[in-house]
Amino acid sequence: MRWTIALLAAAFAAAAFANDVGQIKTVKGTVHVERDGQRLAAKPGMGVRQSDTLVTGADGAVGMTFLDNSRVATGPGSVLEIERYNFNSTTHAGEFDASLKQGSIAVVSGKMVKQKPGSMRVRTPYSVMGVRGTEFVVRLD
Amino acid sequence: MEVALIGAVLALILSLHPSSELVVVLPAADGHVGTVVVERGAEVLVLNRAYAASRIRAEGGPVAEQLSGDEVQRTFRGTLGALPAQPMSFLLYFVTGTDNLTEESRAELGRMLEHLRTRQAPDIVVIGHTDTVGALESNDELSLQRAERVKADLVSQGIAADRIRAAGRGEREPIVPTADGVDEPRNRRVEINVR
Numbered sequence: 531m532r533w534t535i536a537l538l539a540a541a542f543a544a545a546a547f548a549n550d551v552g553q554i555k556t557v558k559g560t561v562h563v564e565r566d567g568q569r570l571a572a573k574p575g576m577g578v579r580q581s582d583t584l585v586t587g588a589d590g591a592v593g594m595t596f597l598d599n600s601r602v603a604t605g606p607g608s609v610l611e612i613e614r615y616n617f618n619s620t621t622h623a624g625e626f627d628a629s630l631k632q633g634s635i636a637v638v639s640g641k642m643v644k645q646k647p648g649s650m651r652v653r654t655p656y657s658v659m660g661v662r663g664t665e666f667v668v669r670l671d
Numbered sequence: 672m673e674v675a676l677i678g679a680v681l682a683l684i685l686s687l688h689p690s691s692e693l694v695v696v697l698p699a700a701d702g703h704v705g706t707v708v709v710e711r712g713a714e715v716l717v718l719n720r721a722y723a724a725s726r727i728r729a730e731g732g733p734v735a736e737q738l739s740g741d742e743v744q745r746t747f748r749g750t751l752g753a754l755p756a757q758p759m760s761f762l763l764y765f766v767t768g769t770d771n772l773t774e775e776s777r778a779e780l781g782r783m784l785e786h787l788r789t790r791q792a793p794d795i796v797v798i799g800h801t802d803t804v805g806a807l808e809s810n811d812e813l814s815l816q817r818a819e820r821v822k823a824d825l826v827s828q829g830i831a832a833d834r835i836r837a838a839g840r841g842e843r844e845p846i847v848p849t850a851d852g853v854d855e856p857r858n859r860r861v862e863i864n865v866r
Contacts, residue, residue, distance in 0.1 A: 555791050
């Protein structure tokens with residue numbers, strides 16, 4: 531009985547987090563998450579999912595931490611789409627594709643890039659960046 | 672009037688269609704500098720020194736530049752300032768056969784709590800482990816009990832329960848591999864990962 535309850539509790543916890551690939555940690559000014567045609571106000575603690583687009587206002591900035599411990603922030607006037615994210619917490623294999631359409635981004639790569647350099651990519655209207663380690667920033671003007 | 676309108680429309684078009692891109696590699700907190708490869712079509716630029724930059728304008732390929740730390744801080748202050756705190760891990764150890772923390776680890780728990788209170792929306796995973804003394808099944812139970820006990824301690828100190836997940840791994844993942852039935856204090860632990 532005890533085990534059944536423990537298993538059910540674990541299943542519920544897993545369901546609540548199942549689609550989340552990361553979490554919003556910092557929000558400044560106006561920030562929205564566009565998901566399935568809806569526009570949600572971003573809050574610290576809110577989950578981030580594959581296909582989400584994060585939009586910051588002229589006064590806005592947002593910071594997120596992902597499952598592999600990679601961290602991403604966008605500055606004022608930014609549009610960032612999380613095109614693809616998957617991560618295996620056992621093998622640390624994964625793929626992270628993000629598209630910066632306007633504005634600026636700061637990236638600190640995580641476990642998947644450590645396991646396989648190049649597994650994280652950031653696209654812009656100009657270029658594709660392959661991430662082979664740690665920290666960088668991008669700005670579109 | 673017309674000129675102003677045309678100007679406004681142009682400014683809008685320019686703001687929607689960025690006309691240049693700047694990429695800069697930064698040293699990590701420990702001083703290590705990673706590598707970013709910027710590709711535009713067949714043109715490739717590898718950035719692997721502190722504050723090495725790539726600039727792309729309109730139709731051209733990536734052009735190398737060298738910036739200073741100050742310039743990067745000025746240009747990217749609002750963006751860098753939004754980066755979340757670095758994820759952290761803690762280890763707490765237990766008295767043999769129990770879910771009671773050792774005296775040292777009780778002090779460590781206090782330091783961990785202070786740290787947790789400085790983080791925004793912390794996301795906490797507590798994983799319990801045992802040494803190889805006792806049966807496999809009872810160690811599964813004990814490891815979960817240790818994790819749940821630490822979770823309860825955190826909740827009693829004001830950390831929201833729905834931000835904490837607890838799990839037990841029994842004796843499967845020793846820090847120090849041992850034969851069966853070995854009393855090993857370093858394996859009687861919970862690992863706490865904070866994002």
